[in-house]
Amino acid sequence: xxxxxxxxxKPSELEKMLIDNPFLNKLSDEDIKVxxxxxxxxxxxxxxxxxxxxxNPFYLTNVISSVTNLINKLKSLNINxxxxxxxxxxxxxxxxxxxxxxxxxxxEKLGLSLIDIVDIIESNPYFLEDDI
Amino acid sequence: MKQELPKNSEKDAFKQLNRELxxxxxxxEDIYKIIGFCSEYKFETLLKHIRVxxxxxxxxxxxxxxxxxxxxxxxxxxxQDIMTLAKRLKRLQKDYCIVEIKKMxxxxxxxxxIRPQILDARQELIEKLGFTHxxxxxxxxxxxxxxxxxxxxxxxxxxxxxKMGYTNKQLVKMIVKSPNILGFDIDYLKSxxxxxxxxxxxxxxxIKMTVMAPQLLTLNFENNILIKxxxxxxxxFTKEQVxxxxxxxxxxxxxxxxxxNEKILFYRSVGLADVPxxxxxxxxxxxxxxxxRYHYLTDMGKNITEQSFTxxxxxxxxxxxxxxxxxxRLLSNYPYRREDNAKTI
Numbered sequence: 001x002x003x004x005x006x007x008x009x010k011p012s013e014l015e016k017m018l019i020d021n022p023f024l025n026k027l028s029d030e031d032i033k034v035x036x037x038x039x040x041x042x043x044x045x046x047x048x049x050x051x052x053x054x055x056n057p058f059y060l061t062n063v064i065s066s067v068t069n070l071i072n073k074l075k076s077l078n079i080n081x082x083x084x085x086x087x088x089x090x091x092x093x094x095x096x097x098x099x100x101x102x103x104x105x106x107x108e109k110l111g112l113s114l115i116d117i118v119d120i121i122e123s124n125p126y127f128l129e130d131d132i
Numbered sequence: 133m134k135q136e137l138p139k140n141s142e143k144d145a146f147k148q149l150n151r152e153l154x155x156x157x158x159x160x161e162d163i164y165k166i167i168g169f170c171s172e173y174k175f176e177t178l179l180k181h182i183r184v185x186x187x188x189x190x191x192x193x194x195x196x197x198x199x200x201x202x203x204x205x206x207x208x209x210x211x212q213d214i215m216t217l218a219k220r221l222k223r224l225q226k227d228y229c230i231v232e233i234k235k236m237x238x239x240x241x242x243x244x245x246i247r248p249q250i251l252d253a254r255q256e257l258i259e260k261l262g263f264t265h266x267x268x269x270x271x272x273x274x275x276x277x278x279x280x281x282x283x284x285x286x287x288x289x290x291x292x293x294x295k296m297g298y299t300n301k302q303l304v305k306m307i308v309k310s311p312n313i314l315g316f317d318i319d320y321l322k323s324x325x326x327x328x329x330x331x332x333x334x335x336x337x338x339i340k341m342t343v344m345a346p347q348l349l350t351l352n353f354e355n356n357i358l359i360k361x362x363x364x365x366x367x368x369f370t371k372e373q374v375x376x377x378x379x380x381x382x383x384x385x386x387x388x389x390x391x392x393n394e395k396i397l398f399y400r401s402v403g404l405a406d407v408p409x410x411x412x413x414x415x416x417x418x419x420x421x422x423x424x425r426y427h428y429l430t431d432m433g434k435n436i437t438e439q440s441f442t443x444x445x446x447x448x449x450x451x452x453x454x455x456x457x458x459x460x461r462l463l464s465n466y467p468y469r470r471e472d473n474a475k476t477i
Binding site: 016019020023026028030047050051054055056058061062063064065066080081084085087088089091094096098099115116119120122123124125126128129 | 197201205229231232235238239266267270273274308309310312344345347350351352355356382383386387388390391413416417418420421446447448449450459460463470
């Protein structure tokens, strides 16, 4: 938890995050570090990181391989500025690559080109939420 | 858990146990905890079990630190037969990678006690409820506690949620997005619904909102959601406006207060105070991007007012085509400086 205090989180904020996600308690500083490093690697600044973990306290307990697979998937679609995408919708970090694939497949069936679908993903960070 | 120190005959064995465990990275407190949980074993026998189990996990791909954490969290693992343990972990390996297994064991310490047949049955049951294989894997690795639940508990929870007004498709979508919904007591979830209705939302609105943003059901209401709702009131919106804004963009109540305030105050600082009211979904856009677009357009001589602000929220392709600048260049040419915004506020 030390790593979270170093980021500037107050004990009261951390307490609230723990109420929402008690599994945070089981994380080691190393677990937290790899999740923060993943955000730093895509260009997130301090404010983005704070926003992401405070909005989505479940991000820190995600499996790191799922996070890196998701990031690689989005990068492979030529989606840049992932920091902005995740800052806009921190919950997108809980998605798995198969959810992105399913979204693309669904839109392709509707006749959209991959370029158009990528534009939807970049322009609407809530594309998965809106897709009901 | 303080234990009495051993009698003379076992003193040497205790010393040996203590020395080896300390070398592996266990604290004195950890050692007493392990001894307490495995008190039926003699020290010598216990040490043999610990050596075998410890090495087993090292071979499996755990680091020393991870084995220490796992076993301190669940010392009963030292009582498990190593062949049984191997079979159970092998079964997990069939569907989950090592990183996932480590996370699952951290979240559900008794996972190694679940027989492969039970694991198969739980997975099958989840798929029968309407989830694809991939969705089932996401649910079980995100919320491994589900393996501990009986079939009856899982089925009842699912049908109780259906009775609350969700369709099967909506429920599947919600649980895939927030698997921990399965961990909540149904009465607790119903009380969450009542909280929203008491705030002024219609029941049907709550259904729609929670399908789009299931975290509204799992985040704490009093310590989180309500504070965020009241923050919007504090910013000057009426209760009816907040309800309308949230219905249009349900995640608004899950966003951090600082983030929401930053956006609202930015729009106010540039004379676009009504943006959140006209389309609260515009609030999802990162303030970095709104700031860059706003300043780029005003530098181009465009007058951005409440009557002509839609360009700020164009899709990526549309903005580039209309104004000839990519998102990368925009963000690099107009980096958002939070201190500037703070000054203007």
